[in-house]
Amino acid sequence: MDKTTVVILGITGSIGIQAVEVINKIGGYEILAGTYHSNKEMADHLSRNFNIRKLLKMQENYEEIFEELERLKPEITIVAIPGFVSLPVTLKAIDLSNRVLLASKEALVCGGWLVRKALAEKSKQLLPIDSEHSALMQLYEESVQKVLLTSSGGALRDWKLEQLQNAKPEDVLKHPVWKMGKRITVDSATMVNKGFEVLEAYELFGLEVSKIQVLIHKEGLVHAAVFLKDGTVKMHMGFADMRVPIAYALTYPKREYAKLEWPDLSKSDLSFCEVDQNRYPAFHIAYEIWEDYAKRTAYNAADEIAVEWFLKEKIKFTDIPKVIEKTVSKINGQARDLKDLAEIDKSARKATLEVIECL
The missing domain is CATH 3.40.50.720 (NAD(P)-binding Rossmann-like Domain)
Structure with a gap:
């Protein structure tokens, strides 16, 4: 065979x-x-x-x-x-x-x-392959009215707001739920990663972002949920293990990956809370720019550079959302094709470095 x-x-x-x-x-x-x-x-x-x-x-x-x-x-x-x-x-x-x-x-x-x-x-x-979007794909049906993406809140989720400016890379890289690469772990702490996922959900499922809700879910067991028109809510639960959504996408529509471990629901307390805009200002930018591919491209470019500078301890953790917001506000343009996007990406990276110099 x-x-x-x-x-x-x-x-x-x-x-x-x-x-x-x-x-x-x-x-x-x-x-x-x-x-x-x-x-x-x-x-x-x-x-x-x-x-x-x-x-x-x-x-x-x-x-x-x-x-x-x-x-x-x-x-x-x-x-x-x-x-x-x-x-x-x-x-x-x-x-x-x-x-x-x-x-x-x-x-x-x-x-x-x-x-x-x-x-x-x-x-x-x-x-x-995202755990959240894989979950949505498994839950989605015609009568979905809105969806929920969950977020861990990142490594600094329990820090006092006034302490965030003192966070070092080693603090931010201690993710409480997932084991991931450095940039995505920092993006989890700023929740830029979840902003990206809101935009991804729009592209994958055709839902306006007003119908894509995000809540902090510290336990990391519920990855997504869908709200149906009859009042039913369906949730996707599982361990925080990226091998599961990888395997599901690889073998879809079959399930050939055997893990044979499940969360113990008798010991699982599930909590959900709103995303605090003061703690995660960069996350909320995604909802403001979702229809503008030029600004979305700038959002990504500015974050990539800001995270790199933070990891090198050249800027503070709290500078990351400031850099993103200022860069996004500077970038305007028509995104008609790949060539346009490449030019916008280039301009956004230049603008990001200029913003950082002025901090």
Whole structure:
């Protein structure tokens, strides 16, 4: 029996490594190639232990990646690379693969309409790897009136507001629920990550953002919920384990990944609370810019740079939302195609550095 072929773009990141583990456990798949950015040691380790045919270093010029995708034509492409580059790479993956598993938020945040257009024109399938969007996909039905995305609130959720300016990278990177990469862990603490997820939910399910609610849920058991027109609420529960949504997207519509562990509901106290705008000002920006792809692109670019500067301890944690807000306010433009978005992304990065210099 022929194996289903897979390429993993971003194989040394948290999602990429877990995808390799899932594929190895399920069986029936062959990883043709993987890309890495700088962690050659991890890439080589994965290649040796899981018989991955080819490794490619992700360069600024990603034409080599395109050429390799065209040569291999994998049945499934997993896109788990950070940054704006994930958008053109996702569009290429849609062109060449029957199914795209998307973990890179930037593709939908910056160019969601381009992704939707490509999927419609080529009759291809895109499935989210995000735990929240995977949950929504499993719950969604015609009578949905609104949806809920849950958030852990990040590592600083219980800090006093006046203490936040003193937070160091090591404080922010202690996520209370998930084990993730550095940027997304910081984004969890600012809840920019959840702002991205609101925009993703709009693109994936066609719901206006006014119908996408977010609540803080510290236990991390409920990943999403849907509210139906007859007053019914359906919730998706499970452990905080990214291998589950990865496996579900990989084997959809079947469930072939066996975990056989479930939350003990007799010991599970579920709590939900509103998102405090004073604690998470950058999150609320997503609701203000959801129809403007130029500002959405700036939102992503400014966050990426601000987080990088915070991790290097060049700006304060509380400077991150200030940088994002000021940068987004500076960026205006028409987003008609990928070329426009690339120019907007470039301008936004320049504007972000100018904002940081003036802090």
